[in-house]
Amino acid sequence: MDGCITSKNNPLIRRYRRVLEDKRFRSTEQVFAAEGLRLVCEALQEGRCAALYVTESAYEKYADVLCGGIKPVIISDALGNHLSETEHPQGVFALCSAARMELGRDRLRPNGRYLVLYALQDPGNMGMILRTADAFGIDAVLVYRCCDVYSPKVVRATMGAIFRLPVLEAPAADLLCPALEAQGIRSYAAVLHRDARPVTACDLGEGCAVWIGNEGSGLPEDAVAACKEKVIIPMRGNAESLNAAMAAGILMWEMMK
Amino acid sequence: MDGCITSKNNPLIRRYRRVLEDKRFRSTEQVFAAEGLRLVCEALQEGRCAALYVTESAYEKYADVLCGGIKPVIISDALGNHLSETEHPQGVFALCSAARMELGRDRLRPNGRYLVLYALQDPGNMGMILRTADAFGIDAVLVYRCCDVYSPKVVRATMGAIFRLPVLEAPAADLLCPALEAQGIRSYAAVLHRDARPVTACDLGEGCAVWIGNEGSGLPEDAVAACKEKVIIPMRGNAESLNAAMAAGILMWEMMK
Numbered sequence: 001m002d003g004c005i006t007s008k009n010n011p012l013i014r015r016y017r018r019v020l021e022d023k024r025f026r027s028t029e030q031v032f033a034a035e036g037l038r039l040v041c042e043a044l045q046e047g048r049c050a051a052l053y054v055t056e057s058a059y060e061k062y063a064d065v066l067c068g069g070i071k072p073v074i075i076s077d078a079l080g081n082h083l084s085e086t087e088h089p090q091g092v093f094a095l096c097s098a099a100r101m102e103l104g105r106d107r108l109r110p111n112g113r114y115l116v117l118y119a120l121q122d123p124g125n126m127g128m129i130l131r132t133a134d135a136f137g138i139d140a141v142l143v144y145r146c147c148d149v150y151s152p153k154v155v156r157a158t159m160g161a162i163f164r165l166p167v168l169e170a171p172a173a174d175l176l177c178p179a180l181e182a183q184g185i186r187s188y189a190a191v192l193h194r195d196a197r198p199v200t201a202c203d204l205g206e207g208c209a210v211w212i213g214n215e216g217s218g219l220p221e222d223a224v225a226a227c228k229e230k231v232i233i234p235m236r237g238n239a240e241s242l243n244a245a246m247a248a249g250i251l252m253w254e255m256m257k
Numbered sequence: 258m259d260g261c262i263t264s265k266n267n268p269l270i271r272r273y274r275r276v277l278e279d280k281r282f283r284s285t286e287q288v289f290a291a292e293g294l295r296l297v298c299e300a301l302q303e304g305r306c307a308a309l310y311v312t313e314s315a316y317e318k319y320a321d322v323l324c325g326g327i328k329p330v331i332i333s334d335a336l337g338n339h340l341s342e343t344e345h346p347q348g349v350f351a352l353c354s355a356a357r358m359e360l361g362r363d364r365l366r367p368n369g370r371y372l373v374l375y376a377l378q379d380p381g382n383m384g385m386i387l388r389t390a391d392a393f394g395i396d397a398v399l400v401y402r403c404c405d406v407y408s409p410k411v412v413r414a415t416m417g418a419i420f421r422l423p424v425l426e427a428p429a430a431d432l433l434c435p436a437l438e439a440q441g442i443r444s445y446a447a448v449l450h451r452d453a454r455p456v457t458a459c460d461l462g463e464g465c466a467v468w469i470g471n472e473g474s475g476l477p478e479d480a481v482a483a484c485k486e487k488v489i490i491p492m493r494g495n496a497e498s499l500n501a502a503m504a505a506g507i508l509m510w511e512m513m514k
Contacts, residue, residue: 124381128500137493159497200514236394236513240416243385246506249499253507256493257457 004056006076013075016053016083019095023148030098032150032162035085037062040094042160044070051095055080058091066092085152096163098150103142103168103179110184111206112139113255115248116170118223119214120146125245127157129212132249134161136256142170142209173223181228185209189219189227190251192241196230204231204255212248261313263333270332273310273340276352280405287355289407289419292342294319297351299417301327308352312337315348323349342409353420355407360399360425360436367441368463369396370512372505373427375480376471377403382502384414386469389506391418393513399427399466430480438485442466446476446484447508449498453487461488461512469505 005013018025019033026032031050034043043049044066054062054072058080066072075083080091101107108114115138120126126147133141143149149167158165170176177187188202189211204210211227213219224230233242233250242250262270275282276290283289288307291300300306301323311319311329315337323329332340337348358364365371372395377383383404390398400406406424415422427433434444443465446453461467468484470476481487490499490507499507 128503131500132503135492135499157500159500233510235392242389242392242506243414243416246385246389246503249503249506250510253490253510 004074004076005079008079008082012051012053012073013079013083016093016095020083020085020152023151026098026148026150027100030100031095032098032155033152034094034096034155035083035089035092035152037065037090037092039155039160040092041065042163043094043096046163048096048099048163049094050097053083053093055091062092085156101166101168103170103176105179105183107140107166107168108180108183108185109139112185113206114138114140114142114180114185114209115252116142116144116176116187116209116211117146117248118144118173118211118219120212120244122215122244123147123151123153124157125215125243127154128245129248130154130158130165130167131161132245132252134158134165136252138165138252138255140166140168142168142176144170144172144176173226177226180209186229187211187227188229188231189224190247191219191224191230191232193230193232196232198234199231199251199254200234202229202231202254204251208255210248210251210255212244212251215244261331261333262336265336265339269308269310269330270336270340273350273352277340277342277409280408283355283405283407284357287357288352289355289412290409291351291353291412292340292346292349292409294322294347294349296412296417297349298322299420300351300353303420305353305356305420306351307354310340310350312348319349342413358423358425360427360433362436362440364397364423364425365437365440365442366396369442370463371395371397371399371437371442371466372509373399373401373433373444373466373468374403374505375401375430375468375476377469377501379472379501380404380408380410381414382472382500384411385502386505387411387415387422387424388418389509391415391422393509395422395509395512397423397425399425399433401427401429401433430483434483437466443486444468444484445486445488446481447504448476448481448487448489450487450489453489455491456488456508456511457491459486459488461508465512467505467508467512469501469508472501
C-alpha cells in the first residue's frame with residue numbers, strides 16, 4: 001500500500017513503543033497506548049485518540065469501523081507484530097490522551113461514591129478494579145502511590161473503563177481524609193481488624209469513600225487512623241483474606257446497591 | 258552441605274520441572290507443584306506434601322518451620338532458581354497430592370452452596386475464584402472443561418485455598434443440572450440477559466448452585482436452558498460486563514451473606 005510504514009526506526013513507530021515501555025514518557029507526554037479493535041473504537045468514540053495505527057490487513061477488514069476524525073497511519077503487518085503485546089494481534093493500535101487529573105475540591109460531590117486505592121501495586125488488580133468501578137457507577141477512583149494506571153496491562157484489563165472513569169491522583173491520608181470530610185464524604189478503611197464493622201452493618205451509600213490498601217500489607221496505620229470508620233467483609237472459610245481487587249469489588253457492589 | 262543436589266539432571270529435579278510444565282503428567286501422576294514458604298507450610302499442615310525441596314540457604318532460615326513428617330531434599334541455591342517461577346525465590350518447594358475428584362452424589366448436600374465453572378479459561382481468574390470460594394465457605398467448586406486448577410499460576414493465586422476447597426470435575430449441563438436437582442439444589446445461570454432476575458431479588462442461600470461461563474463467550478445456550486433460573490448483577494455504569502472472577506465473587510458473597 002502507498003505510504004505504508006515498514007521500518008521499526010520510523011519515528012511514529014518508535015514513539016508508540018516508547019509509550020508502551022516507558023512510564024515516565026507516558027507521564028510527561030500525557031499519552032498511553034491502547035491495542036485492539038474494541039479499545040481503539042472506544043478511544044475514537046470518547047475523542048481520546050491522538051494517533052491511530054492500522055496494519056494493511058486490519059485496514060482491509062476494519063476500514064469502515066475506523067473511519068472518523070483521525071486519519072490512520074498504515075503500517076506493515078510485520079510492524080503490527082512489533083507493536084503488539086498479544087499473541088494474535090488484531091493490527092489496530094492507538095495513542096490516547098491520558099487525562100491525568102489531580103484531585104481538587106470541584107471533583108468531589110457530597111453525595112458521590114468514591115474508591116481510594118492506597119499503594120495498590122498489581123496491574124491486573126488495578127485494571128479489574130477500574131473495570132468494576134465503571135460497571136457500578138463509582139464517581140471517581142482516587143489513587144495514591146499506586147502502579148501506573150496507564151501501563152499496557154492495566155489499560156487492557158480495564159476493557160475500556162479507562163476512557164470513561166475519572167481516575168484522580170490523590171495526596172496522602174493526612175490531607176485526603178480532611179478534603180473528603182470537607183465535602184461531607186465519610187471515609188471507610190477496609191481492614192481485617194476484629195473491631196471493624198461488618199460491611200452489612202455499614203451505610204455504604206451516597207457520600208462515602210472506601211479505602212483499599214496494598215496487596216501484601218494492606219492500609220498503613222496512619223491511613224486507617226485518619227479514616228472515621230473501619231469496615232470488614234465477613235468471611236466464613238479459612239482463607240486469611242480476599243484478593244485486594246475482589247475486596248474492592250464487593251465493597252463497591254455494597255456501595256451501589 | 259552433605260547430600261545436597263546440584264545437578265539439573267537429578268531425577269528429583271527433573272520430576273519437579275515436569276510437574277510444573279506438563280499438564281498431562283500432573284494429571285496422570287495426581288500431583289502438583291507448590292512454591293514458597295506459605296503454600297508449602299499449608300501443604301505440610303494439610304498432609305498433602307509428597308516431596309519437599311529446600312535450598313541450602315532456605316534450610317538455614319526455615320529448618321524449624323519445615324520440620325515434620327517429610328524429610329526435605331536439600332538442593333543448591335542455583336537449583337532453587339532453576340525450579341522457581343518467581344524473581345526472588347524463597348527456596349522452598351513441594352510436590353503435593355492433587356486429590357482430583359469427580360462429582361458423585363455423596364459430594365452434594367441439599368443445603369450446600371456450590372459454584373459451577375463452565376469452560377473458564379484464565380488461570381488468574383480461576384485462582385482468584387478458588388481463593389474467594391474458600392473465604393466465603395462455598396462447599397465445593399464444580400469445574401467443567403476449565404483450565405487446569407493445578408497449573409502453577411492457579412495454585413499461586415489460590416493462596417492455599419487449593420488445599421482446603423473441594424474442586425470436583427463435573428459433567429456437561431445436561432447431566433449436571435439433573436444431578437444437582439436430584440439433591441434439591443437449584444441452579445442459577447449467571448448471564449447478561451435482560452430477562453434474568455437481579456441477584457438482589459434471588460434467594461441465593463442454602464441449596465443453590467451458581468453457574469459462571471467462559472470469560473469471552475459466557476455460558477452456552479444449552480447450559481443456560483438447563484438451569485432453572487437466570488441471575489444478573491445489575492450495573493449502573495457503561496461497562497458491558499464484569500470480569501468473570503469478579504462476577505463469581507459478588508455472587509458467592511450474595512450466597513453466603
